[in-house]
Every structure is written in structure tokens, then in C-alpha cells.
Amino acid sequence: MPVSAAASAREILTRLHDVMASRAPAQSKLNSVVNVIGEAMDSEVCSIYLLREGLLELFATRGLDQEAVHVTRLAMGEGLVGTIAANVETLNLAEAAAHPDFAYRPETGEDRFHSFAGVPIIRRERAVGVLAVQHSEPRRYADVEIEALQTVAMVMSELIANAGLIDPTSDPVARPQSTAEARVTGFKLVDGMAAGAAVFHQPRIHIEHTVAEDTEAERHRVYAAFDKMRDQIDRMSSQAEFGVGGEHEEVLETYKMFAYDEGWARRINEAIDSGLTAEAAIERVQQRTRMRMREIDDPLLRDRMHDLEDLSNRLIRIVSGQLSTAAQMGLRQDSILIARNLGPAELLEYDRRRLKGVILEEGSLTAHVTIVARAMGVPMLGRVRDIKQLVAEGDRLLLDSEEESLTIRPSTAMEEAFDAKLLVTQRRRAAFARLRGAEPVTKDGHRMTVMVNAGLRDDVAAIELTGADGIGLFRTEFQFLVSATLPQRERQQRLYRDVLDAAGDKPVVFRTVDIGGDKALPYLDHDENSEEENPAMGWRALRLALDREALMKAQARALLEAGAGRVLNVMFPMVSEPWEFDEALELFEVQRNWLSDRGRKLPTEVRFGVMLEVPALAETLDMILPKLDFLSIGTNDLTQFLFAADRAHPKLALRYDWLSPAILRFIRRVQTQAGAAGVPVAVCGEMGGRPLEAMALLGLGIERLSITPAAVGSIKAMVRSLDRDALMAEMNGWLATPPRSLRPLLTRWAEAHGVELA
Known part of the structure; x- marks a missing residue:
């Protein structure tokens, strides 16, 4: 075998060019090709399989029985060759028969060969064939050999296409035409x-x-x-x-x-x-x-x-x-x-x-x-x-x-239906836009707080566009997700300061970085990015930040410096137990003292809160509430944790209703306990952005919502058409002896009382 991939590939390509430029028939060219590759790589077997009518057909071989040519066919995903084509992957095996997808074809006479390497022949990003080599001795092929095979396979794609050997029925360029809707x-x-x-x-x-x-x-x-x-x-x-x-x-x-x-x-x-x-x-x-x-x-x-x-x-x-x-x-x-x-x-x-x-x-x-x-x-x-x-x-x-x-x-x-919906959407948006300056006050005089969720600097414009009361959740991790490297403290500080400047006198709640789990970053250590069986419940959010102390210190200083001269609201995600909040708070205090000792300007006040997503935290509220300035309930993660149901699972996505007694009773208990302690409670997440679900939250005593900007108009309209005291009285009765879901009861009640849910 030549000492380098480049030298090996160059030798093969030079000889292949001469073969394919000749006037010999296509089959004769392929027979020469497998001999060229086999000789250059000192390979006992070299075979070419091409996709014909959905099957991978052995078109040429050096080393296997010639009687198998145009006889041996494998379906996509069948055998080693079919697996390579289906997955568009390379296989390099010391013992081919040990692979779970190995399929023995007796007509080929391949039982005397042990090692196997195969690469896909790719055209327009799909496999149209497979190039494979085999040896009788068990061994894995060297990287230079695999590299040479891959280079040759790439060139062969164009060569076999020019020779008319790609079956039109298998050509990925071809696609069915239809005039049906x-x-x-x-x-x-x-x-x-x-x-x-x-x-x-x-x-x-x-x-x-x-x-x-x-x-x-x-x-x-x-x-x-x-x-x-x-x-x-x-x-x-x-x-x-x-x-x-x-x-x-x-x-x-x-x-x-x-x-x-x-x-x-x-x-x-x-x-x-x-x-x-x-x-x-x-x-x-x-x-x-x-x-x-x-x-x-x-x-x-x-x-x-x-x-x-x-x-x-x-x-x-x-x-x-x-x-x-x-x-x-x-x-x-x-x-x-x-x-x-x-x-x-x-x-x-x-x-x-x-x-x-x-x-x-x-x-x-x-x-x-x-x-x-x-x-x-x-x-x-x-x-x-x-x-x-x-x-x-x-x-x-x-x-x-x-x-x-x-x-x-x-x-x-x-x-016509699309145009009608578009017109209704435009009119509804226009109507909601007219509510931009209107306050979310219920018919019986209760002032609700409606804020928006954000994660990008540009999202702050939604405060002015919707008339929201501020940003109830600013997801700081987006800056980490779009960066190729860990964002430096100065970059973080610049983002947070810009957000606060854009928000003006409206409050902004910064959630500390929620990365890890299913939001792994390529620039974290490899073992820290290793695949987790349950990423949503894994090493993420505050758990990761407390372990990666330098990361959180940088963010703490960036937030404190950005908030100089103003009120800074900081919220910690995925808090499971009070000691996690204590450690995060101490880390911020150390950074605040460090800045103070150096005469740096500090926020006039720093308010700390937690995001209640892990149900365990509800069992220790009496321990943590005295330390909090505010509490936010994250309904997206809370729902899947409470029901032990992955919200992304198609069979479970609609099974557990936000208006089920379990969720509503849980939220009411948290709201009651926090209210008694004088700690304001907000709900962040999709639940608060849906008019019927938001109405139910108000009926539980929730007064603060942080939602997607697009939902602000419809939520304001619902709030302004609602008699909250009347709903709270009904909710107490319903939750005492609840049905499977309160959705039908809430829907009928809203219709009967003229609550706007559009």
C-alpha cells in the first residue's frame, strides 16, 4: 500500500482517467476499473455495486466469482453493501461476518474473505452505488486506504454518470411530477x-x-x-x-x-x-x-x-x-x-x-x-x-x-380559505395593535402584569410594539448557542446593557444561562457534551453552571456591570433544592463585592428569583421563599416533569392537558404559599400565552404572565373581558371535585360570560 492517501489516490485516478476515456463498452470499463483499484491497493477483492431499480446490483468484481456479476442484488439496508448505501456511511471491518448486518451470498464465494471496507458512491448527496474491497486476512484498513477509496468513489460517481450507468429510476435528480393539491x-x-x-x-x-x-x-x-x-x-x-x-x-x-x-x-x-x-x-x-x-x-x-x-x-x-x-x-x-x-x-x-x-x-x-x-x-x-x-x-x-x-x-x-384567514389575522393584529396602549385590567378592576419572553437583542422591540409591561424572561443562552466559542464577558455585558437600554424603564428578568442537556455546545469539553439518555433532566442549566464556576462567574460580572445604576433582576433556572439557589446567590455576591472593592458602579438593587420547573422545589418552598424576591413557574418543563412525559414525544404531546387537575392544583398550591410569603409569582411558558389556559391561571390567583410577543394582544383582550373574582369562585369549586380536564368547563364558562378567547 502506498505511504500516503494522496499518492495512492493520485495513482488510481491517473489510471482510471485513461480507462474511462477509452472507447470500450461500459461493462468493459468497469471490469478494468476494479482491476486498477485492486492492483493499486494490493487488494484481493474489489467490487462495484450500482443502484438499479431500487436494488444494489454487483456490476463488476475482481476476486469474487464472476458468475455473481449481475446476479447478486441487495436491497437498500440489506447486508453490508446495503447498509453503506442506505446510511451513506463508510464501513471498515476486520471481520465482516461479525457485523450485525452481514448477509452471506453463496454465489459470490466471499466466505474465504474476512476483512471488508466499503464506501458509498455518492451523486447529488445520495448513494447510487458502493465501492468495496476485501482481504482474506482479518484486519482493519488503514486511514490512508479508506481516504483513497473515498476519493476514488467520488470520482467514480461522475465517471459512471458520464458512461450512462446510473439508472434513471434510481437517479436522485429524478422526481415524480404531480398536479394534484x-x-x-x-x-x-x-x-x-x-x-x-x-x-x-x-x-x-x-x-x-x-x-x-x-x-x-x-x-x-x-x-x-x-x-x-x-x-x-x-x-x-x-x-x-x-x-x-x-x-x-x-x-x-x-x-x-x-x-x-x-x-x-x-x-x-x-x-x-x-x-x-x-x-x-x-x-x-x-x-x-x-x-x-x-x-x-x-x-x-x-x-x-x-x-x-x-x-x-x-x-x-x-x-x-x-x-x-x-x-x-x-x-x-x-x-x-x-x-x-x-x-x-x-x-x-x-x-x-x-x-x-x-x-x-x-x-x-x-x-x-x-x-x-x-x-x-x-x-x-x-x-x-x-x-x-x-x-x-x-x-x-x-x-x-x-x-x-x-x-x-x-x-x-x-x-380563498387562506386569504380569508390572512385577512382575519391581519384584522385581529390590527385590533390587538389598538390595545397596545391599553392596560390589562379585568372587568372587576384587577390589574394584571403581561410581559414578554425574549432571547435576542431584537426581541426587546416587542415591548413597544405590544405595549407589554417588560421582559419577564430573557433567555441568555441564545448568545451562547449562536457563538462558535464561549462568549467573553465583555460581549455578554454589551448584550445585557443593550437590552436594558432598549427596555428603558420597563423591567427585564435575566435568566442565567440554560445550556447543556439537549442544548449542548460544541465548544464545551467532549465528555461534557456526551449523549444523555434524558437530556431535559440531565446536566444542564444551573447544575452545569455551578459545576462550570468560571462560566457563571463571567456571566454574573457581566450582568452586574451591565445593570450599573439600575434595578437588576436575575433568575436561576432548574433549581431543584434550596442549596443550589444559595450557592448561585453566593457566587453573585462574591462578584458584587469584587466589583465594589474596585470602585465599580453597581446596580441600585439586585432582585433574585428562581424558575420553578422541577416539582421537588415545591416541597421546600417554606425554606426558599424567605430568600426570594420573585418566583416564576416554567410550565413547559414543569408539565413533562410532573407527568414524567416527554413533551416532544408524538404519542404523549397531547395526552397531558395543561388544564388537568394535577397541573392546576399544583400551580394553585404554589401561588397560595408564595402569596402568603409576599413573593410575587409569574408564569412563563406556552401555557400563559394561550387565552383559555391564561384565563385558568388568572382564576388560580396568578397575576403575572410572561409570554411570546405574538400572544400579548390576545391575552390583553381576554383579560379586559374577564370577571376574575367570578372565575376564581368557580375554579375553587371545580378543583374540589375535578373532572379529567377542566377544559370543557372553562370553555363553556367563557362563552357564557362573554370572555374573548379568539
């Missing part, structure tokens, strides 16, 4: 409704030449493309029309960091050394990145990898001169963009007058593109599976991210 669902990333024509982003280009004739010339092409790409990114980030100071700026800074990453450039250079053209080298590194992404369970780390995918697409387009995205071609009408995923810079290239919405096959709330789309005000729906198989370019689409739905080729009746 359809409706699919997804995951709401950015709220809103939109109508427009389907436009595919199409960032990928066709690579015509994969084998380099002059590696130095290819290297210079890549250097020039890097310079042009970096100039584009610098210019784009400076021209983004968002105003000053938002999380989108940090997103673009992180994106620029990837663009200037020397490690990425080095890997592309190494691929060129193996004999690839500039385009093929970038694609080779991109394929490796995609395969890594499939192995990564952490969604946040996957989101960061998508930035690199975006940059790779951009670099390939520059080096090839094929600027063929929909953004570069221009949108000719109101459009809804469809993509597997997007980078933040790619979204910024679109005409914001024409771009009405975005549909992603992937996507997440913390992805960089989501943060930028929110800043742009573009509705976005994510996790819409197989959308490219259902939609044709130009199809009429109706996007309703509030309903988490997409209507494809709508009928006239569907269009």
Missing part, C-alpha cells in the same frame, strides 16, 4: 403566513472534470476563489440591512470565521494533492463533512456544519464560474424558497421584496439562517421531509407557519 407539515421556525411560487435554491453545480492535469494550477484556482469568497462575505456582512446591534451580527461574524478557517483550506489542498481538480477537491471535503454530520447527534453542532456547507457551495460556484443559485438568477415574482438547508449569507442574497417565505428540509430554531430570517421578517417552516419530491418549480404554495403547514398547488377553495 397536497398538504404537508413541518416545524415552525419563524412565524407568519406567505403565498408565492415555488423556487428551488439549487446551490449545487455539476462538476464536469474531476481529475487534475496540473495540481499547481488547481491550487492557484482555489486560492483565487478563497480571496473572492472572503471579499463577498466581508461586503455582505457590512451591507446587511438590519440596523445596528443584533444577534444576526454575531451570526455573520461566526460565519466569517469559517470562511477564514485555515484548516478547511488545508483539507482542500490535500484533496488537490490526491489528483483532484479544484471543484472536485472542494466537493470531496464537502462530502466528508456531510458524512460527519450524519454521525453527529448534537443539533447545534450540525447547525454550525451547515455554515461550512453553505461556504463550500459558494466556493465551488466561484471556482467553476457557475453562479447558478436562484438568488443570482433573480426572483421574478413573489416566491417561497425551497432548500435542504441554507447558510445565513445565502439567504441574505435574495431580494427581500420578492422573497415571501422559506421551506427547509432540515433547519432548527438555533440555526444561523433562522436567526437571520427572523431579523428579516421572513416566515420559515423547517423539517419538511421529501419536499423536493412533492413540489415542482413554479408550483403555487401557501405557507402557514403558525399552523406548521404548507399547501401545494392549492385549489380555488383553499386559496
